[in-house]
Every structure is written in structure tokens, then in C-alpha cells.
Amino acid sequence: MAEEMRIVLRNYGKIDPLNIEDYINAGGYKSLEKAKAMSQTELIDEVKKSGLRGRGGAGFNTGMKWSFSYGIKTDQKYVVCNADEGEPGTYKDRIIMENDPQSLLEGMAICGYAIGSNQGYIYCRGEYPYVVEKLNQAIAQAKAKGVLGDFNIEVRMGGGAYVCGEESALIESIEGHRGEPRFKPPFPPVIGLWGKPTIVNNVETFVNIPVILEKGADWYKSIGASSYPGTKVLTLTGDVNNRVFVEVPTNTTIREVLDGFGGGVAGGKKVKAIQIGGTSGGFIPESLLDTQLDFDSMSAIGATLGSGAFFVMDETRDMVDVVDRIMKFFEHESCGKCTPCREGTHRMHEMMERLNHGHAKVGDLDSLERLGTVMTKACLCGLGQAAPSPVLTTLKHFKADYTAKFN
Amino acid sequence: MADYNEIISQYKDLEGGIIEAYHAIQREYSYIPEEAVAAAAAAFNMPKAKAYGVATFYSYLKVGKRGKNVIRMCESAPCHVAGADKVVAALEKELGIKVGETTPDGKFCLELTECVGQCQATPVITINSKPYGDVTAEKIPAILAEYK
Numbered sequence: 001m002a003e004e005m006r007i008v009l010r011n012y013g014k015i016d017p018l019n020i021e022d023y024i025n026a027g028g029y030k031s032l033e034k035a036k037a038m039s040q041t042e043l044i045d046e047v048k049k050s051g052l053r054g055r056g057g058a059g060f061n062t063g064m065k066w067s068f069s070y071g072i073k074t075d076q077k078y079v080v081c082n083a084d085e086g087e088p089g090t091y092k093d094r095i096i097m098e099n100d101p102q103s104l105l106e107g108m109a110i111c112g113y114a115i116g117s118n119q120g121y122i123y124c125r126g127e128y129p130y131v132v133e134k135l136n137q138a139i140a141q142a143k144a145k146g147v148l149g150d151f152n153i154e155v156r157m158g159g160g161a162y163v164c165g166e167e168s169a170l171i172e173s174i175e176g177h178r179g180e181p182r183f184k185p186p187f188p189p190v191i192g193l194w195g196k197p198t199i200v201n202n203v204e205t206f207v208n209i210p211v212i213l214e215k216g217a218d219w220y221k222s223i224g225a226s227s228y229p230g231t232k233v234l235t236l237t238g239d240v241n242n243r244v245f246v247e248v249p250t251n252t253t254i255r256e257v258l259d260g261f262g263g264g265v266a267g268g269k270k271v272k273a274i275q276i277g278g279t280s281g282g283f284i285p286e287s288l289l290d291t292q293l294d295f296d297s298m299s300a301i302g303a304t305l306g307s308g309a310f311f312v313m314d315e316t317r318d319m320v321d322v323v324d325r326i327m328k329f330f331e332h333e334s335c336g337k338c339t340p341c342r343e344g345t346h347r348m349h350e351m352m353e354r355l356n357h358g359h360a361k362v363g364d365l366d367s368l369e370r371l372g373t374v375m376t377k378a379c380l381c382g383l384g385q386a387a388p389s390p391v392l393t394t395l396k397h398f399k400a401d402y403t404a405k406f407n
Numbered sequence: 408m409a410d411y412n413e414i415i416s417q418y419k420d421l422e423g424g425i426i427e428a429y430h431a432i433q434r435e436y437s438y439i440p441e442e443a444v445a446a447a448a449a450a451f452n453m454p455k456a457k458a459y460g461v462a463t464f465y466s467y468l469k470v471g472k473r474g475k476n477v478i479r480m481c482e483s484a485p486c487h488v489a490g491a492d493k494v495v496a497a498l499e500k501e502l503g504i505k506v507g508e509t510t511p512d513g514k515f516c517l518e519l520t521e522c523v524g525q526c527q528a529t530p531v532i533t534i535n536s537k538p539y540g541d542v543t544a545e546k547i548p549a550i551l552a553e554y555k
Contacts, residue, residue, distance in 0.1 A: 088483035088522035126430065126467040127523045129536050156423075157430050159465025162521065176423035176451065178464040194422070237485040237526040244527065279484055279522075309526075311485055325487045329521055335464075 002248060002256035005223070007231050008207045009247050011100040018134065020141040023102040029147045031213035035110045043114045044070055047209065050217035051229040056082055056165070056202030057277065057306040058382070059228065059295040068189035069115040069197040077117035078198040079108050081206055082170055083124040086162040087278030088329065089309030092233040093203040095245055097131050100207070101138035105153060107206030110213065111199055112151045120153040123170050126160050162333035166381045167200040169335065180337040181381035204233055224250030225294035232293055232308050239266045239314040248293070255289040257310060269314040273398065277306020279326050280386035282393035283319065302393060319394045319401040324356040330387040341384030344375040348391060355405050365402060369395060409435050411443040419450040425461055429468050437477055438469045466520070474509035474516030476554045481531045483522040489529035497544035501551060514554070
């Protein structure tokens with residue numbers, strides 16, 4: 001059976017999250033010291049070599065991203081933590097921040113040193129005011145203790161806009177604007193917050209950093225799948241016996257997670273589909289459950305690892321009903337800046353709703369497929385590009401659920 | 408209750424701080440009064456239209472009066488399959504209002520929301536952002552009693 005491996009959650013349940021002494025006694029802030037004894041380029045090379053890729057969903061090489069900002073000479077750079085965890089079925093960043101906030105601060109401070117920034121922001125979703133409180137306490141303790149040196153961290157609250165998980169929309173929101181994504185390029189590592197080079201990384205990405213420094217890039221690189229090394233924190237929801245969070249090496253298979261940690265499907269039923277990575281993730285049929293979780297293996301089956309949400313649906317679930325609900329989500333969350341997404345999410349939901357209630361028109365299934373394909377290419381940001389995925393993957397794997405609606 | 412002008416003045420020097428100011432006003436009032444949007448526009452030196460555009464972009468922020476205790480039912484997919492519709496029906500029955508409305512005594516308003524990040528215990532509601540998990544129709548009266 002698959003084993004859990006806690007890197008990101010190494011201190012979970014072992015320290016008092018609101019007592020910085022506990023964190024320091026557990027070896028905390030030694031990695032920041034170690035980082036500062038290295039040159040900035042040595043540090044960035046170490047992170048690159050570890051193979052760590054962004055845990056927010058896009059999977060970009062973290063050290064590579066840092067190197068883009070490092071190379072720019074300017075008066076100010078920023079480090080931003082994306083804690084706008086709005087992906088339905090996901091609560092991993094909340095678990096991390098509630099239980100080990102100092103690890104996040106240390107990871108951000110290491111990034112600050114690497115790129116030459118003295119100012120960090122944590123953009124935490126507005127639905128987590130209780131997490132914001134804990135983060136502010138942790139920051140106050142770190143400042144009082146002087147462990148962050150000249151690196152300053154401030155928390156800013158999101159406002160319940162899913163699109164702000166997209167890094168340029170998040171930056172707009174910190175600046176006090178509507179959270180609408182920017183045209184890219186330029187990318188944030190070059191021109192980001194207030195026009196300055198800005199590294200935006202996910203909570204889970206930053207929390208990996210102190211451990212990589214402590215144990216070395218080679219050690220990290222040897223864990224899990226070689227193209228996406230390390231672990232991933234997953235949150236299990238839906239029709240599963242154990243609705244829990246787990247942290248597993250990235251070469252663990254979907255089935256091992258479902259059976260080994262989820263305890264199988266609830267009520268002794270069979271699994272029909274698992275949607276991984278959040279509400280924009282592909283629906284995965286039973287026949288593909290032996291796929292590894294890592295980024296590239298998931299891409300190869302037309303799915304995503306995404307945020308690590310693990311939404312299990314049993315054999316009695318109607319895929320059309322679930323996808324109808326999901327498309328309502330995207331219609332609501334589309335920011336309206338680009339037409340393919342604003343109109344596309346609206347029309348896709350309209351068609352899904354019709355289908356779900358037995359009023360489908362001839363040609364709706366073809367139109368869904370055609371519109372979805374256009375959106376994946378034409379939408380401005382990841383929201384619109386990924387929104388059709390639940391429709392397209394269920395049309396592919398669960399066509400019977402759709403045709404049943406015509407009877 | 409603190410005046411919204413006082414609250415805004417605490418944030419006006421914070422770069423990009425209008426959203427923080429809105430959050431602070433909403434913590435005090437449970438919503439953002441229309442006039443506070445105009446006051447924020449002046450303090451942050453932007454057109455009223457822009458300040459209004461920011462306030463209404465974010466679904467967690469609400470411009471205009473609503474009930475003191477804000478009940479939000481998550482309707483994202485994991486809560487949907489866990490029976491969110493039954494919980495909404497129970498809330499509507501118990502409060503005597505529909506989604507989007509406020510009770511006549513101004514104590515409660517009922518809204519739908521997307522995921523609130525408590526998916527280990529679906530279906531989930533929040534009251535003034537405090538989460539309640541594994542909610543059933545039967546549990547509703549006892550939960551609401553805490554706020555009556």
C-alpha cells in the first residue's frame with residue numbers, strides 16, 4: 001500500500017503554530033540562514049536543480065521563475081504568496097497555513113533573498129479571515145524575533161473572486177483594482193506588482209523551499225516522479241469513505257489514493273469518476289485510475305493535477321447534473337474581460353442546463369464540443385482556457401449520461 | 408458602530424488599500440453602505456465609478472444593506488453532490504425568506520456562495536464567515552439559535 005510522506009506538512013500536529021519558539025526548536029529558520037550563506041545564483045541553481053515545480057496548478061519550474069526576476073536590475077522587487085485558494089474541493093493551503101505559518105514566511109524570505117526583494121505579500125482569500133488572523137500573529141512573532149531580517153511581509157485579503165488565483169489578476173487585486181487578468185507577456189517575474197519584477201508562488205510551493213535547502217536538491221529530486229519530484233498535498237472530497245487530506249510522493253497512483261487513503265467509495269458503491277485538480281479538472285474514468293498523480297502523467301490522459309483536489313463520484317452520480325453545476329460556477333466566476341470566456345461560459349452553462357433538464361436542442365452536443373475547443377485556445381487566461389475541460393472530458397468518457405437525457 | 412469615514416481614513420495611505428478598507432467596513436456593518444463607496448473613492452483618489460466597480464467585482468463584498476448575520480450556503484460541486492439543495496430548502500423554511508433576501512427583523516440574510524474551503528465536511532454553510540460542516544436540515548434550528 002502507498003505510504004504518506006510529509007514534507008510540506010512536516011510540522012503538522014508537532015508544533016504549536018502560534019508559537020515561533022516551537023518552529024525554531026524544530027529547526028525552523030536554519031534554512032534561511034543557510035540560504036543567506038550562499039550566493040543568490042547558487043541558491044537559485046539549488047532550487048532549479050531540485051526540480052520543484054509550482055504547486056498552484058501551472059507546474060512551472062520554481063527556480064527558473066526566480067531566475068527571471070533575479071536577472072533584472074531595479075530599485076524594488078516583490079515576493080507574493082498566492083493563498084487565494086478558491087478551487088472547489090481544495091483546502092490544502094488552509095491546512096498548511098493554519099498549522100505551520102512560519103514555514104511559509106521562511107520560504108518567502110528565502111525567495112526574497114534569492115531575487116533581491118525586501119517586501120512580500122500574502123494574498124489570502126477573504127473567506128479565510130481566521131487564517132488571516134493567524135498569519136498576522138505569525139508575522140508579528142517573526143518580526144519581534146528578528147528572524148526575517150530586513151524582509152517584510154504583509155497580508156492582503158481577497159474578495160471571493162476565483163479568477164484572482166490567476167497571478168496577474170491577483171496582482172491587480174493587491175493594487176486595489178478589479179481582479180482582471182493582464183495581457184501576457186510581459187509576465188509578472190519581469191513586470192508585476194506596481195510594474196516591478198514579482199514572483200508569485202503558491203503556499204505549498206514556498207513551504208517546500210526550507211526543506212529543499214535543509215536536505216538538498218538531490219534528496220528532493222529523488223522523491224516521486226522524476227519530471228515532477230516531491231510530494232503533493234491532496235484533499236479528498238465527495239463519495240469517498242475518508243474525506244481527508246494526505247501528502248504523498250508524486251508517483252503515487254490515483255487508485256492508491258482512493259483505496260489506500262480514501263478507504264474506497266462510500267456505501268460500498270463503485271467509482272464512476274474522479275475529478276482531480278479542482279473544478280476545472282478533467283473527469284477521470286475508472287479505467288484510468290492507475291495513472292500516476294504527477295503533472296505530466298496527468299496531462300497525458302487529458303487531466304490535470306492542479307490544486308490536488310480529489311473529487312470522487314460514485315456509480316449513481318449523473319455527470320450531466322454535476323457538470324451543469326460546474327458550468328454555473330464558471331459563468332459566475334468569469335471576470336468578463338475577454339469575450340470568449342464571458343460569452344463562452346454563459347453559453348456552455350445555458351446548454352448544460354438545457355441538457356440536464358431534458359430540453360436539449362439538436363446539435364447542442366456538437367456545439368458544446370466546438371465552443372469548448374475554441375475557448376481552450378481563445379480565452380485570455382487559464383480560467384477560460386480550462387473551463388470547458390469538465391464538459392469535454394465527460395463528453396469523451398461519459399457520453400451515455402448525455403444521451404440518456406434525450407430519452 | 409465605527410463611522411465608515413474613520414475606518415477608511417485608517418487605510419487611505421495603504422497602497423492599493425481600498426479592498427482592505429472595504430473588508431474593514433464590512434466587518435463593522437456586515438455590508439458596505441452606498442455612501443461609503445463614494446467616501447472611499449474620495450479617500451483613494453479615484454472616480455466613484457471605479458470605486459464602485461472594485462466593490463462590486465468581488466462576491467465576498469456586498470454594496471447595500473443586508474441582514475446582520477450573513478448566512479452563505481456553498482453550492483460548489485462537492486457540496487452540490489452532498490445535498491446542498493436540501494440544506495438551502497431547510498434554511499429558507501426556517502428563516503421564512505428566499506435566497507438573496509433578509510429577514511424582516513434584519514437579523515439574517517441568506518446567500519449562495521462558491522467553495523469556502525471546508526470540503527472535508529460537506530455540505531458547508533458559513534455564518535459571518537464561521538464555517539459549519541456536515542450540515543443537515545435537522546441541524547439548522549440549533550445552528551441558527553446561536554445567533555438569535
